Amino acid sequence: MFTWTSRPALWRAGVALIAAFSLSGCLELQAQDTGAGGTDTAQTGQRSFALASSVIVPSGVTAKGPPGFCIDKRSVKTGRTGGFALIAPCAALDARADGLGLETAILTLQVQPVGALGGDISAQALAEVFAAEEPIYLEDGDGISLVQLAAGGEAIIPQSDPTHWRGALKVNGYLVGLAVYAEVGGAAAGDVGKTLLIDFAEAVLSASTEAPSQ
Template sequence: MSTWTSRAALAGAALALSACTEQETGAAAPREVVVARGAVLVAAPPGYCVDRTALRDAEEGSFALLASCASLDPNADGPSAQPAILTVTVSGRDPETTPPRAEALAAAAPEAVLATRQRGALALVHLGDGGDAVLPGGDPRHWRGATGTGGRVVALALYAPRESPLAGAAGGDLMAALAARIEARAPATVAAAPPQARSGDGLRATLARLFN
């Protein structure tokens, strides 16, 4: 992997920032979406919502961007949340692909690695720089992670304002909460999208598509 700054994340972050002032009047931001053509449910942690303007849904690759509900919808009710941008990128389905371990993510990261965490299938790395390139005025520190569901690799990222607790250890906890709320749909729904032939397409190539 040549870079961990996803082009989709960069574009989505800009959309989320503009959404604070351009959110469609009267249209509530959803708290969960189904992507990968019905195969994966992305449910936001409490206080966060999905930015509809940044959503991409396709069998071979889906993307969702989450931010605080208040930033996306001034009339949002429910719990408040610390400002942050979270991204979810879902790969195509391949039953032979397994999510990477934290050590593999750390080895692939060009930025300084501050910490790694392995929580079951969820691999997390805390990176020391690069976050402010995605989120203007943001903290250079940010989080990246990967897990799996329904035969797909799910890549996660979190960017927070400078000096935010979420740029530190609290961000890892929020990433874990997000990962725990991402689920495969019912088997009948998943079966409707059969695995695609991927001759010679290993985990490294899958991660390159998700993170680059």
């Protein structure tokens, strides 16, 4: 079982477990080879699983984290109609790093056809979808709708804070669902998580707009 910790070696092991856990529960999609073996570093022979960005839907959606966060290449699922990626502090994915240097948080991205939510995306619609997770804050922003949920975070990411954030936005005809999970009592369960979610959405929008046609 994963235990949140600021110690980089243990945190990296935990991220690996979370990646496997998250993949087991995401949508069944036609997967493509994402090179999940990692890359060896010349200096240490140790592996880094960090990606700055990753195409999830060709010519549609590219995953990218906010500053300081990277995609775990072991988690990436791609397909013609959707996909999934897990994002963590870059240092948590690099065996060479001595420290994390960021608020401890796990971010996820999931892509589906835009009709999956039905109608226009709104914070109220998200609150209704996740009613069982006790919405406590709703906001419709510029291009993203988001909710803060008081329950359920630990059911998705083991031993995380129950309070977590979810957001949704449309990107090139796809529905992109984002989430931010914090360690128990972590700042990312509060306003820091909201800021991370908005920065996350902006990074995905920018990367998807800049992505070349394939």
